[in-house]
Amino acid sequence: MTTKVNLPTQKKPLTSRLFIIVAWVLGIFVGVVLMVYLPPQQFNIVYQITVLLFAIAMILGLYALRRSRNHIAQQTLKNENLIKQLSRQYEQAIENARVQANADALYQRTIEQLLAVLDAIEEGLILINQEGVIALANPRMTMLDVSPLNLIGNSVTQLLDKETTLHKHLGFTNVWELRALIARLKTPTQWEDYARHSYSLMANGQVRHFERQILPVRDELSRVIGILLVFYDQTQQQELHHAREQLTQMIIHDLRSPLTSVMTSFKIINDVVPADMPRKDLITDITNTSKRAIQKLLARVDTMLDIAKLEDGKFGIKTEHIAIKGIIDNVMQELAPIAHDTHIRLVSAIEPDLPMVNIDPDKVERLLLNLVDNALKYSPENTTIHIKAYLNTPHEGKLNGTTTPFMRLEVCDEGAGIPIEARATLFDSFTQVEGRKSTRRGVGLGLAFCKLVAVAHGGDIWVEDNTPKGSRFIVTLPIANTSAVEDIEMPTNIASVIKPATQSH
Numbered sequence: 001m002t003t004k005v006n007l008p009t010q011k012k013p014l015t016s017r018l019f020i021i022v023a024w025v026l027g028i029f030v031g032v033v034l035m036v037y038l039p040p041q042q043f044n045i046v047y048q049i050t051v052l053l054f055a056i057a058m059i060l061g062l063y064a065l066r067r068s069r070n071h072i073a074q075q076t077l078k079n080e081n082l083i084k085q086l087s088r089q090y091e092q093a094i095e096n097a098r099v100q101a102n103a104d105a106l107y108q109r110t111i112e113q114l115l116a117v118l119d120a121i122e123e124g125l126i127l128i129n130q131e132g133v134i135a136l137a138n139p140r141m142t143m144l145d146v147s148p149l150n151l152i153g154n155s156v157t158q159l160l161d162k163e164t165t166l167h168k169h170l171g172f173t174n175v176w177e178l179r180a181l182i183a184r185l186k187t188p189t190q191w192e193d194y195a196r197h198s199y200s201l202m203a204n205g206q207v208r209h210f211e212r213q214i215l216p217v218r219d220e221l222s223r224v225i226g227i228l229l230v231f232y233d234q235t236q237q238q239e240l241h242h243a244r245e246q247l248t249q250m251i252i253h254d255l256r257s258p259l260t261s262v263m264t265s266f267k268i269i270n271d272v273v274p275a276d277m278p279r280k281d282l283i284t285d286i287t288n289t290s291k292r293a294i295q296k297l298l299a300r301v302d303t304m305l306d307i308a309k310l311e312d313g314k315f316g317i318k319t320e321h322i323a324i325k326g327i328i329d330n331v332m333q334e335l336a337p338i339a340h341d342t343h344i345r346l347v348s349a350i351e352p353d354l355p356m357v358n359i360d361p362d363k364v365e366r367l368l369l370n371l372v373d374n375a376l377k378y379s380p381e382n383t384t385i386h387i388k389a390y391l392n393t394p395h396e397g398k399l400n401g402t403t404t405p406f407m408r409l410e411v412c413d414e415g416a417g418i419p420i421e422a423r424a425t426l427f428d429s430f431t432q433v434e435g436r437k438s439t440r441r442g443v444g445l446g447l448a449f450c451k452l453v454a455v456a457h458g459g460d461i462w463v464e465d466n467t468p469k470g471s472r473f474i475v476t477l478p479i480a481n482t483s484a485v486e487d488i489e490m491p492t493n494i495a496s497v498i499k500p501a502t503q504s505h
Helices: 014-037 040-120 139-144 156-162 175-184 235-272 280-312 324-341 361-378 446-456
Strands: 124-129 134-137 197-203 206-218 224-233 320-322 345-350 357-359 384-399 402-412 461-465 471-478
Touching (some): 139 224, 156 175, 280 324, 280 446, 324 345, 324 361, 324 384, 357 361, 357 471, 361 446, 361 471, 446 471
Parallel strands (some): 345 384
Antiparallel strands (some): 197 206, 384 402, 402 471, 461 471
């Protein structure tokens, strides 16, 4: 930083000095003239006049000297002020230089830290500026079999002219798709978000699976000035998903057939045992208990199958107009023996004149079966479980483009309740709340299935505290609308409804 200071021009006291010289010369001149031309008797007078003139000259000289000294003092004071001003300005300049040096050092450290983070991040990154030039590519781009050094500083258009397979490595179907993306940078006001894209690629000698995300980079005025391509390596997740899918299919196929055979065998035993046989009632009780256990296993197998279909995008529902009372009665009848054994009362409260609902009866019955069975697990003896159904008029939603009222289905127990911190992940698959006492232990798929069915119908499910204690599980189901289509359109994001989770604390 350069500081420019204008120095005032110092004027010499020429007037005072000239005045002194003239006074002295005049005194000497007058004295010489008087001594030459006056008679000797008047010399004494000349002497007196000369002394007088010298005195006058001395007085005038002293006066001029005083004025000169005052001027010098004033000039010295001005110089001191000027020096102080210069000192302050140079001190400020030095401070500014020090701050600038610190800012430069901080900027350099920030850049180095940012580069270190980008180098260590697991995702591949490509930053493209508004001119279509790649400004950044981190080392993780090598997982796509692409060299980041060959990308940085080069135009995408020029790279496409040289590298005929670059678009495939970046997850684009053809060259023109990538060129169109770069062209959109020229019209940033018309930017539209891109959905995530999954693709597979033969990279580094093996098939790898990636997910690509396109993010706009905006300035302070929200104008798009660049795009960031983020690449996620999904290979390990895909392999785990494939292994889990194979295990699920094996369990489903290996269990369903034997369990169905056992159920058929129990039915045959009940049919062939004579009615007058002394132990007919005992055999009937044993076979019925066994059948209920087999039915629970078959229900779990069906739940696993439905969740597997969800992950494959094959889960669907077939709806019909039906009264909810019939489903509630079926569930209460099926679980009545378990409630009797555990000394728990099952009570239903159905609002009169309820309209029919537009649901998949089999899946909603299994949903309600899971909720009541869970309530039986965690309810102490000599308590009551309430099953309620009523029309929730204020609750409406869009279903296939039509505003539809929803019915509420509730299951209320008098157990210990569910902690608030555990509710966020309660409906995730394989989730179990630790610390809750139960008569039977599950695997954590029942509530995930309930969430899946509720959302598939366009409704929802959640849990609240019951009064005075316990839990209330609430499900919303659509009321039948004769003008609506029979099959409910599946939500496009249903695969994100449930997700694998660990145990909740």
